[in-house]
Amino acid sequence: MSPLLAIDDLSVTFARSGLLSRLINPFPLPSFNVIDGVTLSLMPGETLGLVGESGSGKTTLARTILGLVRAAAGRITFEGRNVATPADFRAMRRRSAMMFQDPVASLSPRLRIGALLTEPQIIQGLPMPDRRAAAKALLALVGLPASFVDRFPHELSGGQARRVGVARALAMKPHLLLADEPTAGLDVSVQGDVLNLIGELKRELGFAAMIVTHNLAMIRHVSDRLAIMYLGRLVETGPTQDVFSAPLHPYTATLIQSEPIPDPRRRSQNPAVTGEIPSVFRRPSGCEFHTRCPIARDRCKTEAPAYRPMGTDRMVRCHFPLVTGGQEREAFSRASANHRGN
Amino acid sequence: MTGSLAASNLSVRYETPHGAVHALRHVDIEAHPGEVIGIVGESGCGKSTLVTALANLLPANARIDGSISYNGVDLAKLDAHHQRLLRGDEIALVGQDPMTAFNPVLTIGDQLVDFQHHRKDLGRAQKRARIAAMLGRVGIADAERRMNSYPHELSGGMRQRVAIAAALLTDPGLLIADEPTTALDVTMEAQIIHLLRELRRDYNGIIIVVSHHLGVIAELCDRVYVMYAGEVVEGGEVDAIFHDARHPYTQALLACDPARFHEKLDRLPTIPGSLPNLTQPPSGCVYAPRCDRAFAPCVSVAPPLVKLSVSHMARCHAVTP
Numbered sequence: 001m002s003p004l005l006a007i008d009d010l011s012v013t014f015a016r017s018g019l020l021s022r023l024i025n026p027f028p029l030p031s032f033n034v035i036d037g038v039t040l041s042l043m044p045g046e047t048l049g050l051v052g053e054s055g056s057g058k059t060t061l062a063r064t065i066l067g068l069v070r071a072a073a074g075r076i077t078f079e080g081r082n083v084a085t086p087a088d089f090r091a092m093r094r095r096s097a098m099m100f101q102d103p104v105a106s107l108s109p110r111l112r113i114g115a116l117l118t119e120p121q122i123i124q125g126l127p128m129p130d131r132r133a134a135a136k137a138l139l140a141l142v143g144l145p146a147s148f149v150d151r152f153p154h155e156l157s158g159g160q161a162r163r164v165g166v167a168r169a170l171a172m173k174p175h176l177l178l179a180d181e182p183t184a185g186l187d188v189s190v191q192g193d194v195l196n197l198i199g200e201l202k203r204e205l206g207f208a209a210m211i212v213t214h215n216l217a218m219i220r221h222v223s224d225r226l227a228i229m230y231l232g233r234l235v236e237t238g239p240t241q242d243v244f245s246a247p248l249h250p251y252t253a254t255l256i257q258s259e260p261i262p263d264p265r266r267r268s269q270n271p272a273v274t275g276e277i278p279s280v281f282r283r284p285s286g287c288e289f290h291t292r293c294p295i296a297r298d299r300c301k302t303e304a305p306a307y308r309p310m311g312t313d314r315m316v317r318c319h320f321p322l323v324t325g326g327q328e329r330e331a332f333s334r335a336s337a338n339h340r341g342n
Numbered sequence: 343m344t345g346s347l348a349a350s351n352l353s354v355r356y357e358t359p360h361g362a363v364h365a366l367r368h369v370d371i372e373a374h375p376g377e378v379i380g381i382v383g384e385s386g387c388g389k390s391t392l393v394t395a396l397a398n399l400l401p402a403n404a405r406i407d408g409s410i411s412y413n414g415v416d417l418a419k420l421d422a423h424h425q426r427l428l429r430g431d432e433i434a435l436v437g438q439d440p441m442t443a444f445n446p447v448l449t450i451g452d453q454l455v456d457f458q459h460h461r462k463d464l465g466r467a468q469k470r471a472r473i474a475a476m477l478g479r480v481g482i483a484d485a486e487r488r489m490n491s492y493p494h495e496l497s498g499g500m501r502q503r504v505a506i507a508a509a510l511l512t513d514p515g516l517l518i519a520d521e522p523t524t525a526l527d528v529t530m531e532a533q534i535i536h537l538l539r540e541l542r543r544d545y546n547g548i549i550i551v552v553s554h555h556l557g558v559i560a561e562l563c564d565r566v567y568v569m570y571a572g573e574v575v576e577g578g579e580v581d582a583i584f585h586d587a588r589h590p591y592t593q594a595l596l597a598c599d600p601a602r603f604h605e606k607l608d609r610l611p612t613i614p615g616s617l618p619n620l621t622q623p624p625s626g627c628v629y630a631p632r633c634d635r636a637f638a639p640c641v642s643v644a645p646p647l648v649k650l651s652v653s654h655m656a657r658c659h660a661v662t663p
């Protein structure tokens with residue numbers, strides 16, 4: 001089976017200085033890579049979790065895939081076709097949709113829900129004999145009452161706005177759904193609701209999904225595969241269950257260990273990782289995680305590790321991955337032995 | 343100065359053009375020096391109203407009934423001048439958003455000097471020396487240089503450390519941390535949790551941690567109050583709350599947390615239904631419409647506070663000691 005979406009060596013560059021300083025400074029500062037050499041693919045019907053901390057570039061990557069941010073280098077292939085020109089992206093956006101992070105802010109406050117739900121079809125110039133009926137059908141799809149067509153976004157709760165976001169994303173019957181932090185700001189009793197809805201609709205309509213999040217506890221249950229980002233680069237990819245049970249990259253392992261556990265009998269003794277996330281302005285030399293890695297060695301400081309396959313379905317960017325039974329894994333558990341009792 | 347805090351039969355309602363919103367109803371909580379108290383609940387449960395009431399920062403349209411006694415003084419009955427004296431001297435607040443906690447046009451050092459306005463006995467140089475020591479204590483390296491930084495030059499995690507330092511500089515007897523890690527990344531969150539836990543070793547006042555994040559509460563607190571729709575529905579030692587929860591809402595809330603499950607779930611658990619309208623709070627149990635154990639009296643009769651052990655109690659008809 002060929003992938004629905006393939007990203008090959010994608011990079012995104014942001015200018016370092018603003019317009020004003022570029023006008024007065026004849027030698028502008030060099031630009032920097034916020035996304036650097038990302039290679040990733042998504043199979044039809046698959047759910048991929050794109051995980052990273054703030055500033056890791058996960059949202060930028062999602063926006064670049066849909067052409068909302070221009071890539072500096074690399075290739076995007078969607079349904080077997082190369083996507084490069086604005087016209088290509090427009091065609092791709094007809095078959096893919098994005099759920100933006102803030103559900104209320106992404107809905108225009110002056111439009112009623114009915115108009116918001118049918119806007120995508122109008123923009124794409126699709127025939128729609130009865131706008132109201134189409135909007136009601138979409139509301140029914142996400143389990144909201146038909147009377148919502150006449151409401152304004154501010155009249156909705158966070159969970160309801162999220163459902164409208166789902167309905168709007170699915171209005172075009174996309175083959176790919178990009179969801180940026182679909183549960184941010186939602187209560188724990190409501191976030192399950194939104195994720196269950198996406199899961200059900202996925203089974204019913206068969207689209208593939210990429211969920212961008214920093215919420216590990218949630219993504220563990222809703223994704224088939226995980227991609228972990230650090231400073232704009234992928235550091236690990238693999239099947240979700242494998243990544244959680246045996247993370248290969250020390251960064252993935254520290255992320256999993258940092259998550260607070262809702263059990264007072266298993267309190268952490270020490271933070272799993274110290275120090276701050278470095279800035280993309282000043283990327284550390286060698287492996288970019290060496291400044292915070294508990295098992296970094298001299299080689300990590302000077303030589304950048306390659307992004308290489310491990311086994312059949314996993315990739316890792318580390319000189320000393322935490323292979324099960326290997327001495328690195330032992331060293332890592334020793335370094336964090338004090339971390340959490342059982 | 344350290345003393346105990348007790349809110350008894352505390353109710354807060356907001357007068358609005360659409361009628362009074364009964365945001366807090368008959369809340370009883372207590373906290374003693376040296377304790378870390380957790381207040382947990384989802385949005386709309388009244389946890390923010392409770393801490394703003396404790397810090398005497400309620401807006402003008404709020405009406406308070408009941409009492410908040412701190413060190414034998416009823417805070418709700420103090421005049422504005424005495425309330426102000428208490429805030430910033432005895433009561434300090436660490437907010438959720440470390441980005442907006444500071445004035446962007448003043449250096450960290452200048453702002454932290456201002457935080458010590460109540461220490462009339464100290465000169466500026468002495469205050470700066472205290473700041474340097476306190477920044478070191480909250481894990482900021484190179485404190486002298488950082489004092490000359492502006493807030494935007496610090497990362498989110500570092501700003502939250504400075505906010506904690508600012509609160510501690512006032513020597514508060516009561517430190518309220520309102521969602522102290524919500525705006526932070528998970529690796530920074532773990533560090534701030536660890537910092538708060540370390541600080542309590544030589545801090546002998548009360549710490550109140552407000553959060554919707556069950557993991558943060560479990561990591562930090564000694565005793566926990568669970569709130570729902572403006573009421574405290576269950577309270578007890580942290581271990582009792584997480585391992586022997588008795589109120590159906592607490593049980594449902596714990597069951598919803600995906601962090602509790604390591605095996606992949608096909609469906610994430612949820613709590614069906616929605617919060618009651620707080621302009622007309624129900625006469626019976628607030629949780630009855632969503633409760634799977636509700637029976638006839640739950641709808642009409644307000645449930646009693648059932649004492650389950652010395653410190654564990656739940657407000658529910660279906661719970662027996």
